[in-house]
Amino acid sequence: MSAPATSIKGRAFGDRVLLALVILLSIIMIAPVLWVIGLSLKENAELMANPNSVFHAPYTLKNYINTIGTSSVFRWVLNSIVVSGGLTLATLILSSLAGYGFARLNFPGRNILFVIVLFGLAVPEQAVLVARHQIFSMLKFHNTYHGLILPGLSASFGVFLMTQYFRAIPKELDEAAMLDNAGRFKIFWKVLLPLTVPAQATLGIFTFLGAWNDYFWPLISATKKDMFTLTVGMASTQTNFAQSEGIGFLMAQAVFAGAPILIIYLFFQKYIVTAVSGAAVR
Amino acid sequence: MADQLTIRETAAPAVGVRVPSANIYAPQWRNFVFVAPFLFFFTTLLIFPLFWGMWLSVHKADTFSTGRFVGLDNYVRLFHDKVFLQSVWNTFYFVLLTVPTLALIGLFLALCLNRRTRTAAVLRTLFFSSSVLSVTIVTLIWRIVYIPNVGLLSTIYGWFGATAPAFISDPSLAMIGIAIATIWWCIGLPMMLFLSALQQIPQDIYEAAALDNANRWQTLRSITLPSIKRTFILVIIIQIVLQFQLFGQAWLMTRGGPNNLTKPIVLYIYDTAFRRWDLGMGAAASEMLFVLILIAAMAQYLVTRNKGDQA
Amino acid sequence: MTANIEIRNVSKQFGAMTVLDDLSLSIKAREFIVFLGPSGCGKSTLLRMIAGLETVDGGEIAINGERIDHLPPGKRGIAMVFQSYALYPHMTVRDNMAFGLDNIGVARDVIDARIAEAARILEMPHLLERKPGQLSGGQRQRVAIGRAIVKEPKAFLFDEPLSNLDAALRTRTRIELAQLHQRLQSTMIFVTHDQVEAMTLADRIVVMNNRRIEQIGSPMEIYERPATKFVAGFVGAPAMNFVDVAIDRSGDVITVTFADSTVIPTDIASNQVVDGAHTFGVRAEDVRIAPTGQGNVDGKVDVLERLGERTLVYTRLSDGQIIVASDAGNSRVAVGDTVGLAFDGRKSHLFNETGRAWHARRA
Numbered sequence: 001m002s003a004p005a006t007s008i009k010g011r012a013f014g015d016r017v018l019l020a021l022v023i024l025l026s027i028i029m030i031a032p033v034l035w036v037i038g039l040s041l042k043e044n045a046e047l048m049a050n051p052n053s054v055f056h057a058p059y060t061l062k063n064y065i066n067t068i069g070t071s072s073v074f075r076w077v078l079n080s081i082v083v084s085g086g087l088t089l090a091t092l093i094l095s096s097l098a099g100y101g102f103a104r105l106n107f108p109g110r111n112i113l114f115v116i117v118l119f120g121l122a123v124p125e126q127a128v129l130v131a132r133h134q135i136f137s138m139l140k141f142h143n144t145y146h147g148l149i150l151p152g153l154s155a156s157f158g159v160f161l162m163t164q165y166f167r168a169i170p171k172e173l174d175e176a177a178m179l180d181n182a183g184r185f186k187i188f189w190k191v192l193l194p195l196t197v198p199a200q201a202t203l204g205i206f207t208f209l210g211a212w213n214d215y216f217w218p219l220i221s222a223t224k225k226d227m228f229t230l231t232v233g234m235a236s237t238q239t240n241f242a243q244s245e246g247i248g249f250l251m252a253q254a255v256f257a258g259a260p261i262l263i264i265y266l267f268f269q270k271y272i273v274t275a276v277s278g279a280a281v282r
Numbered sequence: 283m284a285d286q287l288t289i290r291e292t293a294a295p296a297v298g299v300r301v302p303s304a305n306i307y308a309p310q311w312r313n314f315v316f317v318a319p320f321l322f323f324f325t326t327l328l329i330f331p332l333f334w335g336m337w338l339s340v341h342k343a344d345t346f347s348t349g350r351f352v353g354l355d356n357y358v359r360l361f362h363d364k365v366f367l368q369s370v371w372n373t374f375y376f377v378l379l380t381v382p383t384l385a386l387i388g389l390f391l392a393l394c395l396n397r398r399t400r401t402a403a404v405l406r407t408l409f410f411s412s413s414v415l416s417v418t419i420v421t422l423i424w425r426i427v428y429i430p431n432v433g434l435l436s437t438i439y440g441w442f443g444a445t446a447p448a449f450i451s452d453p454s455l456a457m458i459g460i461a462i463a464t465i466w467w468c469i470g471l472p473m474m475l476f477l478s479a480l481q482q483i484p485q486d487i488y489e490a491a492a493l494d495n496a497n498r499w500q501t502l503r504s505i506t507l508p509s510i511k512r513t514f515i516l517v518i519i520i521q522i523v524l525q526f527q528l529f530g531q532a533w534l535m536t537r538g539g540p541n542n543l544t545k546p547i548v549l550y551i552y553d554t555a556f557r558r559w560d561l562g563m564g565a566a567a568s569e570m571l572f573v574l575i576l577i578a579a580m581a582q583y584l585v586t587r588n589k590g591d592q593a
Numbered sequence: 594m595t596a597n598i599e600i601r602n603v604s605k606q607f608g609a610m611t612v613l614d615d616l617s618l619s620i621k622a623r624e625f626i627v628f629l630g631p632s633g634c635g636k637s638t639l640l641r642m643i644a645g646l647e648t649v650d651g652g653e654i655a656i657n658g659e660r661i662d663h664l665p666p667g668k669r670g671i672a673m674v675f676q677s678y679a680l681y682p683h684m685t686v687r688d689n690m691a692f693g694l695d696n697i698g699v700a701r702d703v704i705d706a707r708i709a710e711a712a713r714i715l716e717m718p719h720l721l722e723r724k725p726g727q728l729s730g731g732q733r734q735r736v737a738i739g740r741a742i743v744k745e746p747k748a749f750l751f752d753e754p755l756s757n758l759d760a761a762l763r764t765r766t767r768i769e770l771a772q773l774h775q776r777l778q779s780t781m782i783f784v785t786h787d788q789v790e791a792m793t794l795a796d797r798i799v800v801m802n803n804r805r806i807e808q809i810g811s812p813m814e815i816y817e818r819p820a821t822k823f824v825a826g827f828v829g830a831p832a833m834n835f836v837d838v839a840i841d842r843s844g845d846v847i848t849v850t851f852a853d854s855t856v857i858p859t860d861i862a863s864n865q866v867v868d869g870a871h872t873f874g875v876r877a878e879d880v881r882i883a884p885t886g887q888g889n890v891d892g893k894v895d896v897l898e899r900l901g902e903r904t905l906v907y908t909r910l911s912d913g914q915i916i917v918a919s920d921a922g923n924s925r926v927a928v929g930d931t932v933g934l935a936f937d938g939r940k941s942h943l944f945n946e947t948g949r950a951w952h953a954r955r956a
Binding site for chain 1: 306307308309310311312313314315316317319320321323324326327328329330331332334335337338343387390391394395405407408409410411412413414415416417418419421422423424425426427429431432434437440466469470471474475478498523526527529530534548551552555556561564565568569571572575576579580583
């Protein structure tokens, strides 16, 4: 009779160890963020004198006011919205059309083309970056919105996702629509596309997030301050970091840039997780 | 709306006349219209630059002009460049630091948080939340953690009267510092992949194990872990591909220093191609990276293909 | 609107496999035709070929004398009800029915009138603004039929439309379909593997097996005078009893002899029957239970199936041959009893090894 009792006790002890570990990891996740928020609410002079001053008043919103007062930040946010929004919209259109085409229509060379598109999933951005940069230089695409948007349109992931999604819709729906005298485009537009809304949401959020957070291409393509995206712009203000004169200010910027994305994440969590895991597993 | 199925509107053929049967799935060129817009961008912005890059890598080139053919010269120079070799080593070192840690912590979190409680859901949200931040914000956060004087680390060490390790400036710690920030940033994905694998294990196996009096450790070892073996390999490969492309963290936290010790391959490409404008050699370096990543991607393809039990 | 349908020498291949082989069939206007057969016999493929969803690899199909095999599905003037119903999930019931009419430019008021009429016939005016997801299986079925009715097609095609319904609803819908046919006086083709559906609905049944048509006939013809051994075995529950026999055709009518030497006189005319190996066939209801020794042969009762209005008695003859007999609902027979089996020679059948059938002369 005593054996089960000890094992339950052992189980409770084990549970506590695991719980402690998870709590520790949670603290590691959250502490840096809280620290950043804390610093963003402090006067710089006070911080320099004593870092522990983070833990007590006075707090100030001065850093945020300064951040918002910096006209560049708004420009960068606008750039990011235009680039991410434009890329997302274009990706949804291209991927839906191509996904329907590959999943439902037959045309010469379809299968080999689809394999080539799948192969595109394996090509890392870095393999084409140098050439792409040179081509864009020749076309004078750098420091323009289309220069920032266009490279993202070549990504295969959306086509892959939409093809899979269209394939999962029963073919009888197409056939019923054909008997109802609908043409190819009408079947796509009126019958199938409305059924792909969950996939559109997943792909849309994934694309938007990826574009919003992209760093490498904007870094080499947008070299004028006016054309910086938020990511690149934020990075450019960090150069004077070592002097640590404006730590509170930098932190306010970080919060200002990170909070909207985190809020979007909280709202669309389900889609984001699906999208990111889907993109990884393919 | 032009109906593409209205093939011909001629009078019905007479009895016995052989006419092609209506075939709604026949290959038709006009169906190509749906995939053409994507294929245009795919070809011009991915396939063409891919070959252009290969071409560049055997030429001497700068931004606006491509010079003469130099054969494998760029590659030869590359392998004689100590900085490049260092960056290859750095990249492997970084992958070695991050990938196993990400996989193990991710698995641990998934095992702990695979429950239907509210707390578990909140914690899952928390551990994934850092993944949605941009590299700029993540590096900003971690520089402020590591920075001497006002940094979180030095503040905590200060409470115990100790000096925090200099994760950015100490040559032996700099890469570890970047790795920690990266793990913090990327832990969400492996956790989620493991969670979805765990949720696909049929519940009745566990019920059968419970009837067989298996304890928790035995259940974990003989049921759970074997069931997610494939996912484990997949997570490892995905992370290798992702972490091979390290750039932002290193560039923003250390600029590759001290002494090129944290300079990864991508940063080397960036330096060579976009700061020294030696596009030929930059292209050669990116071809090398491409080959490395392609090997990992092939492995991933093989693993995903051989699944059998999943759709 | 109604139409006759002519199928001439049609064949179909999937890759190297032939699924339909030189098949011909005339369907009269206003006829309710059922394609009956086991799964994989090609009955659904034939229906889809009429609809234009599969290519016609050989032969031709005509409606009212006009070739249609070259026309796309929408131009053939037919409507189809799918097994899965294939309703557009994001459209209301009304929009589901209006879609096809909209596409060919039917005026709005005509569409509304037709939808109202269809909804009245199918007793679902209250469902018009709902979406398919909010409907029960039976209601979806009605919508699928309604979507076909509003098109006023030359012919209705049904692809196993009842198989997703539960047993009670299936029976009810079956009766409603029969009423609908009465009312619309339209040509209907109905595919099923369920012989009860076929028997109850069809004007004529087309029994299909293994790429071919086995028999075309009214339900009672199919049941009483099956053209082949396959049809005899496939139609009717329980399946017809088959016994390998030796025949004696010295008389006016055939006498058959079982392996255990049981001799049974039949009413099958001798002059038609050709030589070869023969199988004797008789349905359970034509085998009566008699007191031991007073039938044609004795059997030991293995299993009893009490169906209420009758009892099926599974008996084993001395040589192991199983014979199913039918007895009254309140049969006193018990498992293990030895009973006599009396065969009704006037309702017996004879088949040879090619499947060809001979039947007793009609009484």
